[in-house]
Amino acid sequence: MLRLRGGCVASPIPATFDQHHGSLGSHYLRDPTKLTSAKKKQVEELVLRLGGDLDPDEQPVINTNKYHLLNQQQCSSLVHQLDKMHRSSKGSSKRTNDFRVSITEQQLVVSIGQEAMNKLRVAFAPQKFDTIKLRRVAAAAGADAGADADATALVPFHTDHAQRILQVSLNDDYMGGELTFVTSKGFQVCKQRPPGSFTIHTKNVVHGVTPLACGTRYSLFLCDTGDESEQQHKRGEDVLSERGARTEKEEEEEHVDLSYLVLAVRKQFLFFQNVATTYMYEEEDDAVQTYLSKLRNSSPENNHHKQMIACCGGGDESSNDALLNLELVWRTHMLRPLLYAQACFTSDVDERALNLVEAVKRQQNFMKKILEKEDTSQITDEQIKATVEDYCHFMHQMSTSSEPKEPSMMVDVVWHTHMQLPERYAKDVKAMVGRMIDHNDEE
Numbered sequence: 001m002l003r004l005r006g007g008c009v010a011s012p013i014p015a016t017f018d019q020h021h022g023s024l025g026s027h028y029l030r031d032p033t034k035l036t037s038a039k040k041k042q043v044e045e046l047v048l049r050l051g052g053d054l055d056p057d058e059q060p061v062i063n064t065n066k067y068h069l070l071n072q073q074q075c076s077s078l079v080h081q082l083d084k085m086h087r088s089s090k091g092s093s094k095r096t097n098d099f100r101v102s103i104t105e106q107q108l109v110v111s112i113g114q115e116a117m118n119k120l121r122v123a124f125a126p127q128k129f130d131t132i133k134l135r136r137v138a139a140a141a142g143a144d145a146g147a148d149a150d151a152t153a154l155v156p157f158h159t160d161h162a163q164r165i166l167q168v169s170l171n172d173d174y175m176g177g178e179l180t181f182v183t184s185k186g187f188q189v190c191k192q193r194p195p196g197s198f199t200i201h202t203k204n205v206v207h208g209v210t211p212l213a214c215g216t217r218y219s220l221f222l223c224d225t226g227d228e229s230e231q232q233h234k235r236g237e238d239v240l241s242e243r244g245a246r247t248e249k250e251e252e253e254e255h256v257d258l259s260y261l262v263l264a265v266r267k268q269f270l271f272f273q274n275v276a277t278t279y280m281y282e283e284e285d286d287a288v289q290t291y292l293s294k295l296r297n298s299s300p301e302n303n304h305h306k307q308m309i310a311c312c313g314g315g316d317e318s319s320n321d322a323l324l325n326l327e328l329v330w331r332t333h334m335l336r337p338l339l340y341a342q343a344c345f346t347s348d349v350d351e352r353a354l355n356l357v358e359a360v361k362r363q364q365n366f367m368k369k370i371l372e373k374e375d376t377s378q379i380t381d382e383q384i385k386a387t388v389e390d391y392c393h394f395m396h397q398m399s400t401s402s403e404p405k406e407p408s409m410m411v412d413v414v415w416h417t418h419m420q421l422p423e424r425y426a427k428d429v430k431a432m433v434g435r436m437i438d439h440n441d442e443e
Contacts, residue, residue: 015155015156015158015208016098016155017097017098017137017153017154017155017209017212018098018153018154019152019153019154019352020153020154020155020156021350021352021353022339022342022343022349022350022352022353022354023156023157023338023339023342023353024046024049024050024156024157024338024339024341024342024345025046025050025156025157025182025208025342025345026154026156026157026208026342027342027345027346028046028157028180028187029154029156029157029180029208029209029210029211030154030210030211032189032210035180035187035189036187038186038187040186042345043182043184043186043187044184045341045345046157046182046206046345047182047183047206048426048427049337049338049341049426049436050157050158050159050206050338050435050436051159051204051426051429051430051434051435051436052159052182052204052205052206052435053183053204053205054183054184055183055184056183056201056202056204056205057202058164058200058201058202059183060181060183060188060199060200060201060205060207061198061199061200061201062181062188062190062199063197063198063199064190064191064192064193064194064197065192065194065197068194068195068196068197068198069116069119069120069123069168069196069197069198070112070116070168070170070195070196070220071116071196072195072196074111074112074113074116074196075168075169075170075171075195075196075218076195077111077112078111078112078134078170078218078220079170079171079218081111081134082099082101082134082135082136082170082218083136085099085101085134086099086101086136089101097137097138097139097140097153098135098136098137098153099135099136099137100133100134100135100136101133101134101135102131102132102133103132103133103134104132105117105132108132108220120166120168120222123166123198123200124164124166124200124222124224127163127164127224128224129164129166129222129223129224130223130224130225131162131221131222131223131224131225132220132221132222132223133220133221133223134218134219134220134221135217135218135219135220135221136216136217136218137153137177137212137216137217137218137219138212138215138216138217139152139153139174139176139212139213139214139215139216140152140153152176152211152212152213153211153212154208154209154210154211154212155208155209156208157182157206157207157208158206158207158208159203159204159205159206159435159436160201160202160203160204160205161203161225162203162223162224162225162226163202163203163224163225163226164200164201164202164203164223164224165200165201165202165203165221165222165223165224166198166199166200166221166222166223167179167198167199167200167219167220167221168196168197168198168219168220168221168222169193169194169195169196169197169198169218169219170195170196170218170219170220171195171216171217171218172192172193172194172195173215174212174213174214174215174216174217175212175213175214175215176210176211176212176213176214177209177210177211177212177213177215177217178190178191178209178210179193179199179207179209180207180208180209180210181201181205181206181207182205182206182207182208183205183206189210203434203435204434204435256392256428256431256432258388258391258392258418258428259385259388260424261384261388261391261414261417261418262381262384262385262388264417264418264420264421265384265387265388265413265414265417266381266384268413268416268417268420269376269377269379269413271327271331272367272370272371272376273371273376273377274324275324275328275364275367276367276368276371285357286325287325287326287328287329287360288329288356288357288360290326290329291326291329291330291333291356292349292356294307294308294311294326295343295347295348295349296347296348297347298344298347299347303344304343304344304347305344305422308330311323311326312326312327312330328360328363328364329356329360331363331420332356332359332360332363333349333354333356333359334419334420334422335359335363335416335419335420335439335441336354336359336438336439336440337419337422337425337426337436337438337439338436338438339353339354340422341422341426359441359442362441362442366412366416366441369409370409370413373409374410384414387410387411387413387414388414390408390410390411390414391407391411391414391415391418392432394407394411394415395429395432395433395437396432396433398433398437415439419439
């Protein structure tokens with residue numbers, strides 16, 4: 001399973017309030033002192049890994065005091081309507097503590113009036129919104145002002161599905177739940193957001209929300225998802241969408257050269273063969289513990305990834321047999337790109353997010369299936385090149401689909417190989433689909 005890092009409230013798979021143990025950058029959201037003490041290089045690395053822009057064309061707008069789009073009465077009306085819809089949802093939302101619902105412009109006007117609706121349009125200009133969402137998030141049962149931050153729910157750092165998002169705060173009687181943007185300016189925490197105040201940001205601005213310690217947080221969202229087909233149909237216009245009208249030149253400009261993966265996949269097959277003949281199941285725990293020890297003895301300055309390259313020979317065919325067990329654990333860890341990046345940040349693995357022993361077993365089974373199905377020594381470079389092209393097509397499909405896709409086994413090999421080159425993977429995927437794509441074989 002993979003997850004597209006474009007999880008705004010308007011996304012088919014939105015980023016939700018949950019514990020998100022081990023998610024990339026969650027240690028910043030859980031500890032305010034880390035937000036203020038983070039170094040420039042750490043901020044840049046976080047944005048890179050998530051496929052965001054450090055210097056977006058439109059910087060986030062954070063308007064908390066100067067000008068409010070809604071008054072107290074209008075905010076209270078929306079809160080009342082949202083509570084009513086939540087009570088009548090009858091469990092339709094899988095996460096009842098994070099309830100999201102779409103409403104029409106007419107429904108919004110009934111609650112806030114036409115004049116306020118016009119103010120929202122002006123604030124969103126020059127773009128036009130095509131989606132309206134209301135969101136109600138309640139702190140987890142038993143949470144209070146003294147709750148352990150590690151046990152409370154947050155929204156992990158992510159980029160958005162929608163092109164542009166305007167968020168209006170509808171209340172302020174809760175603790176935590178602070179929207180946090182990440183740009184070249186560092187971490188920008190939106191504190192003291194009174195009802196009616198608003199923020200605006202674009203899709204490639206990395207952001208998350210700190211743990212909601214207590215209370216219930218209500219918000220209104222206006223989103224431009226970039227899908228104008230329905231609006232065009234209503235106007236009776238027969239026009240090509242922007243995507244459909246792209247020229248061959250524009251398509252070529254989007255092309256990312258992944259030819260280097262042909263040799264990398266060839267080495268991947270050789271590694272599969274080496275591990276199949278030397279790796280013993282009973283050695284898993286020892287190999288994992290050795291790997292975790294190396295990780296915990298690393299630091300941002302003494303980079304874990306570079307240490308492992310030096311230790312395991314960079315995954316080359318010259319890898320020492322004695323290091324194959326360790327290398328397998330390392331390669332398995334890299335198949336969770338965002339968790340791996342987070343581990344390199346914090347020099348630790350959150351075992352609630354990833355059980356490496358079980359992950360290694362799954363990877364062993366995967367390698368065994370490949371070797372049983374294919375004589376990898378007979379696969380030509382041309383065949384690998386064709387599979388790399390299939391992989392590119394697969395990634396582009398995922399960037400436009402609301403339904404998770406499953407790759408073929410050979411495309412999965414290419415995907416695994418790409419993820420095991422983490423810096424290139426982060427850069428290439430952003431160039432290919434505009435945002436980060438995560439991977440989780442547990443789902």
